[in-house]
Structure formats: structure tokens, C-alpha cells
Amino acid sequence: MVKKSGSSLQARLGVVSRCVAAIGGGYALAALSSVVLALTLALPREEAVMAASMPAFLIFAAAVAWAFCARTAWLAWAGIGGPALVLALAVWWLKPVVTAVAV
Amino acid sequence: MKKTFRQSMAWLHTWTGLLLGWVLFAIMVTGTATYFRHEITRWMQPEMPTHAPDRATVNAGLTRLQEIASKAGRWGVELPDARSGAASIWWQEGLGRQGFKREVLPALDQAGPTPQVRDTRGGEFFYRFHFQLQLPHPWGRYLAGAAAMFMFMALISGIVTHRQFFKDFFAFRPGKNNPRTALDLHNVTAVLALPFYLLISYSALVIFMHMYLPWAEKVLPEEKEAGSRPKAAQMAGDKASSEQSASGVPDLAMILRLYDKAQSQWTTGAGPGVRRLEISSRNSPEATVAFSRFDEGGVGMQRAAKLEFNGITGEAVEQKAERKGIVTAIHSVIYGLHLARFAGTGLRWGFFFMGMMGSVLVATGLVLWTLKRRNRHLSAGRVPFGHWLVERLNIATITGLFIAIGTLFWANRLLPLSLAGRGDWEVDCFLYAWGFALLHACVRPVGKAWREQLILVAFLFSGLPLLDAFTVGTYLRSSVRAGQWAHEAFDVAVLVLGLVAWTAAVRLAGRKVKQSGKSPTRPTASQAQDEPASEVA
Numbered sequence: 001m002v003k004k005s006g007s008s009l010q011a012r013l014g015v016v017s018r019c020v021a022a023i024g025g026g027y028a029l030a031a032l033s034s035v036v037l038a039l040t041l042a043l044p045r046e047e048a049v050m051a052a053s054m055p056a057f058l059i060f061a062a063a064v065a066w067a068f069c070a071r072t073a074w075l076a077w078a079g080i081g082g083p084a085l086v087l088a089l090a091v092w093w094l095k096p097v098v099t100a101v102a103v
Numbered sequence: 104m105k106k107t108f109r110q111s112m113a114w115l116h117t118w119t120g121l122l123l124g125w126v127l128f129a130i131m132v133t134g135t136a137t138y139f140r141h142e143i144t145r146w147m148q149p150e151m152p153t154h155a156p157d158r159a160t161v162n163a164g165l166t167r168l169q170e171i172a173s174k175a176g177r178w179g180v181e182l183p184d185a186r187s188g189a190a191s192i193w194w195q196e197g198l199g200r201q202g203f204k205r206e207v208l209p210a211l212d213q214a215g216p217t218p219q220v221r222d223t224r225g226g227e228f229f230y231r232f233h234f235q236l237q238l239p240h241p242w243g244r245y246l247a248g249a250a251a252m253f254m255f256m257a258l259i260s261g262i263v264t265h266r267q268f269f270k271d272f273f274a275f276r277p278g279k280n281n282p283r284t285a286l287d288l289h290n291v292t293a294v295l296a297l298p299f300y301l302l303i304s305y306s307a308l309v310i311f312m313h314m315y316l317p318w319a320e321k322v323l324p325e326e327k328e329a330g331s332r333p334k335a336a337q338m339a340g341d342k343a344s345s346e347q348s349a350s351g352v353p354d355l356a357m358i359l360r361l362y363d364k365a366q367s368q369w370t371t372g373a374g375p376g377v378r379r380l381e382i383s384s385r386n387s388p389e390a391t392v393a394f395s396r397f398d399e400g401g402v403g404m405q406r407a408a409k410l411e412f413n414g415i416t417g418e419a420v421e422q423k424a425e426r427k428g429i430v431t432a433i434h435s436v437i438y439g440l441h442l443a444r445f446a447g448t449g450l451r452w453g454f455f456f457m458g459m460m461g462s463v464l465v466a467t468g469l470v471l472w473t474l475k476r477r478n479r480h481l482s483a484g485r486v487p488f489g490h491w492l493v494e495r496l497n498i499a500t501i502t503g504l505f506i507a508i509g510t511l512f513w514a515n516r517l518l519p520l521s522l523a524g525r526g527d528w529e530v531d532c533f534l535y536a537w538g539f540a541l542l543h544a545c546v547r548p549v550g551k552a553w554r555e556q557l558i559l560v561a562f563l564f565s566g567l568p569l570l571d572a573f574t575v576g577t578y579l580r581s582s583v584r585a586g587q588w589a590h591e592a593f594d595v596a597v598l599v600l601g602l603v604a605w606t607a608a609v610r611l612a613g614r615k616v617k618q619s620g621k622s623p624t625r626p627t628a629s630q631a632q633d634e635p636a637s638e639v640a
Contacts, residue, residue: 032318034319035322038323044326044428045323047428047430048319049313049319050312050431053309053320054309054312056312056316057305057308061255064115065112065259065260068115069112095322098323098324099324
């Protein structure tokens with residue numbers, strides 16, 4: 001997309017890959033962050049949901065920005081996929097605990 | 104991806120701004136109109152009577168309900184505020200939305216038959232379009248959410264890209280050449296109301312976050328609460344009870360007595376009184392009469408204060424105290440700021456102007472995209488399809504939307520009152536007019552298409568006050584006598600919009616002559632520095 005490499009296939013694929021990382025990866029990261037936050041906040045249910053979801057949009061925005069400013073498309077994916085993986089593990093570990101406490 | 108952070112943000116600004124820019128423009132314009140949705144409804148229904156929010160109106164509403172819906176399980180009376188003007192009644196027979204009916208109360212002080220109030224969506228059309236875009240549920244809301252997220256991204260990346268804007272704020276260079284004027288307008292509107300844009304896009308996401316991010320809610324276990332009856336069961340109960348004998352119907356005299364009680368409890372200290380009353384499970388021993396109060400003027404969205412009484416004995420039913428934490432408070436303020444229900448006339452106009460500036464911001468951004476690339480394509484001798492498409496969609500969206508809105512208002516005055524499905528016809532006229540604008544934009548040369556559509560917008564909008572005077576002049580005079588200026592304010596506002604369109608059409612015509620034969624202007628050094636996006640294809 002930069003002048004010199006404007007039409008090269010690799011550059012185009014890089015942009016497509018970043019777009020997927022930004023929209024798909026960014027959304028997944030935001031969703032996971034809201035779930036982890038909701039599971040960890042000691043608030044009444046309705047408030048926990050709100051408190052967890054409101055900042056998630058900012059995380060989404062940050063992920064999108066990262067997807068396009070990272071030096072390479074691989075780095076873009078790593079910067080989003082890494083934290084997402086950590087959060088997914090946290091959900092996997094937290095969910096049974098929280099459900100058990102509630103029951 | 105680019106060499107610097109700023110360059111990559113410029114790229115992001117360009118493309119997030121463009122891709123859903125047309126949707127965003129339509130959302131911004133209809134949202135801006137929504138600030139005055141009650142006033143627009145009143146203009147579109149000039150026959151609508153006005154009522155005072157008092158006992159006589161409640162009495163008339165209940166009497167009317169008794170006449171037409173004595174069997175219904177639920178009744179409601181809604182009293183008007185200063186903006187909406189008319190009181191309405193509603194009732195529900197059976198389950199779900201099918202059994203739900205609403206009616207505007209006829210005028211109280213008028214002898215003889217009341218004029219038929221024309222069927223129209225009124226200002227509600229703009230309100231609904233603003234977040235549903237006439238698309239089937241839930242896709243309109245998802246598209247609107249995507250547009251809000253794109254806007255939020257475009258704003259953040261725009262701040263990084265256009266830091267220069269804050270310095271260049273006072274440099275308005277009208278009419279010298281196209282990109283400069285558009286850029287300066289983009290600059291001025293961006294800087295003037297930046298916090299408003301950030302707020303409006305973020306709060307849009309927060310309002311529908313249960314749709315956009317339902318995951319936290321899904322994963323948390325339900326809280327067990329004793330005594331709360333699910334809504335469906337409650338409705339089913341209403342249905343069952345409506346089939347019973349009418350032994351337990353609350354009588355009108357008692358409801359009025361309860362109204363007096365609620366009204367006097369709330370109006371001590373000149374506070375706002377009863378806004379709504381609702382009678383549920385009318386034909387059963389569980390009948391209740393509930394009153395809710397007018398908004399008390401806070402910014403946040405709060406549940407209106409409520410008083411509930413047993414419908415048979417008239418005893419007060421205790422209300423559960425609501426838990427309210429800091430998070431709920433923050434959420435309700437973000438939500439409330441978007442809807443701006445708290446805003447009085449002055450502030451409401453302020454929001455309206457910020458909404459207009461936001462529309463100009465989006466429009467100039469879209470136009471800049473084409474202006475920056477145009478000369479390059481012209482000197483290369485070939486205009487790519489993508490560029491052609493963006494140019495046409497810009498015209499069809501920016502002027503086309505106003506043609507559609509203008510047509511909607513004209514249809515409101517010209518369609519016969521007796522037409523079946525009149526409200527839907529108005530919306531169809533809006534959509535056909537928009538489709539026509541798209542077609543017109545595709546077949547005409549760019550410059551001519553802009554000018555012709557601007558002239559049509561100017562004609563439609565500046566002609567509206569005249570049309571209004573000819574078609575509903577009598578109502579106009581009576582509303583002036585009653586000191587209600589919303590109708591006149593509407594006429595003046597559309598006239599001003601029409602004149603703006605005239606001016607734009609005239610300026611565009613003048614520019615065309617001046618520019619022909621000139622070599623394409625090269626971006627100056629400062630502009631190139633200002634706009635790293637210009638090196639992006």
C-alpha cells in the first residue's frame with residue numbers, strides 16, 4: 001500500500017491479514033476482556049456486566065490501532081492473539097470457580 | 104505497516120472514515136434531527152390537539168378508555184410534556200404486541216368533531232432510522248454499531264493524524280480551491296466539537312452493548328431473586344384474568360382519587376407531577392394502579408419515580424428500593440448524555456448544531472478522499488472504478504439524503520389524508536427519492552450531479568414553509584396564537600437549510616468556471632506535512 005510496493009501481492013495480503021486481526025482478533029480480545037472482568041469483579045451481576053463491557057470498547061479500539069501500527073503483520077497478530085490467549089486461559093480457569101461459588 | 108505511528112494512523116483514518124462513512128453520515132443527520140423529534144412530529148401532525156397534564160385530561164382519557172376498551176387487561180394514560188403537546192391513551196387486550204393499541208386523545212375544549220390526525224411516523228421515523236436504518240431487526244442495529252465503532256476509530260486516528268488541526272484552527276481559507284476549503288471545514292468542525300463526537304460514538308456503543316458484547320452477561324451465573332415474577336408469566340396472568348368476570352375492575356372515581364394523591368405527593372415544592380398512569384390486571388383481584396413521574400431533570404437515565412396502589416382497595420403497594428452503585432450511575436450518565444433528554448431549548452439547539460457539524464465533518468471527509476485523488480487520476484488519464492463509485496456514493500448520500508428528507512416532508516403535506524397506510528407511503532417516498540438520487544448521481548457528470556442535486560435540495564427545503572402555509576395555514580395561525588413556536592421554528596430551520604444549499608450550488612457553479620484550464624494545484628509543503636494520508640493510495 002506504500003507507493004513503492006503499492007500493488008505487490010504480499011503487501012495486499014499483509015493489509016488483509018491486519019484487517020482480520022483488527023476486526024476479528026480485536027473483537028475477540030474485547031469480548032474475552034469483558035468476560036474476565038465480569039468474572040473477577042465483586043459486584044452485583046448487572047453492575048459487573050456493565051463495568052466489564054464498557055471498557056471493552058476501548059480495548060477493541062486499542063487492538064485495532066495496534067493491528068495497523070505494528071511493524072509486521074505477524075507482530076500485529078502476536079500483539080492481539082497473545083493477550084487473547086492469556087484471557088481465554090483465565091476464562092477457562094475462572095468460570096468453574098465463579099459458577100461453583102454462585103451455586 | 105507504515106514508517107511511523109502517525110502514518111499508520113493516517114491510513115487508518117482514511118479507511119475507517121471512508122468505508123462506513125456513508126452510513127455514518129445518514130446516522131449523524133437523522134440523529135441530529137432526532138434532537139427535535141417531538142417538534143418534528145408536531146409539524147408533521149398539525150391537527151394534533153394540545154392538552155394540559157392535569158386531572159381533566161386524565162379524566163377524559165379514562166372515560167374514553169371506558170368507552171372503547173372496557174374489556175382490556177391493561178390501560179394507560181400518558182400526559183404530555185411541553186414538547187409533545189398531546190396526551191395519548193393505550194390499552195392492551197390479550198398477549199404480545201398485537202393486542203396493543205394507542206390513540207391520541209381528542210381535544211377537550213373543542214366542540215364538534217375533531218379533525219382527523221394524519222397518519223405519519225413523524226419524528227419517530229428519524230429516531231428509528233438513526234439506529235435501525237430501515238433494515239430488518241437486528242441487522243440495522245449491528246450496522247449502526249459497526250458505524251459507531253468505525254467512527255470511534257476514525258476519531259482516535261484522526262486526532263493523531265491531524266494534530267496540526269489544533270494549531271490551524273483559525274486558518275479558514277474559503278473558496279480558493281476545493282481541497283483547502285473542504286480541509287478547513289473538516290478542521291473547524293472537528294476541533295469545535297471533538298468531545299461531542301467522542302462521546303456520541305462511545306455512548307452509542309454503550310447503549311447497545313448488551314447486543315454488541317453480550318458475552319459477560321452470558322457467562323455470569325443468574326442471580327437468584329425471590330419473589331420476582333417473570334414478565335411472560337405476568338402477561339399470561341393478564342390474559343387469564345381478562346377472561347374472568349369483571350368483578351374487580353377499579354372504578355374511575357377511585358383512580359382519580361389515587362391520581363390526586365400521587366399528584367399532591369409529587370408536586371409539593373413545585374416539582375413535576377404525574378406523567379403516566381397504568382392500570383394492570385384490570386379484571387382480576389390483583390389489579391394495580393401505578394403512576395410514574397415526569398423526569399426530574401438529571402443527566403443520567405433514571406427510572407422515573409413510581410407510586411403503585413392496589414386497584415381494589417386503593418392501598419399503597421410498597422416499592423422495592425432500587426440498588427444503585429457507582430457503575431450504574433456512570434452507565435446511566437453515558438446513556439443519558441447520548442439521548443440528551445435533559446436538555447432544555449437552548450442546550451438542545453447546541454446539541455443540534457454539534458450534530459450538524461458532525462454531519463459536515465463526515466461529509467467533508469468523504470469529499471476530501473475524492474479531491475485528494477482526483478487530480479492524480481485525471482493526470483493518469485484513467486479514473487478507476489473505486490474512485491468513480493466513491494464520487495457517486497458521496498453525491499447520493501450527502502445531497503441524496505437531504506432530497507429524501509425533503510421529499511418525506513413534502514409527502515407529509517401532499518398525500519391525501521384518507522390514503523390507507525399513509526405513514527408507510529411517506530417512508531416509501533423517502534426511499535424512492537433516495538433511490539432516484541443514487542440513479543441520478545450515477546448517470547450525470549460529477550460536477551453537474553452535485554449542482555443539480557443541491558438545487559433540488561434548495562427547492563425542496565426552502566419551498567417547505569410556503570407549502571406549509573398553503574396546506575395547513577389555519578393550524579399555523581392557531582399555534583402562533585397559542586404561543587407554540589415549534590412549528591415556526593421548523594419552518595425557519597428548513598428555510599435556512601434550503602438557503603445553505605442554494606449558496607453551495609451557486610458557489611460550486613462559480614468555481615467550475617474559475618478552475619477550468621488551470622493546472623491541478625500541487626499540495627504545499629505545509630499541507631503535505633499536514634496530510635500524510637495523501638501519500639496513501
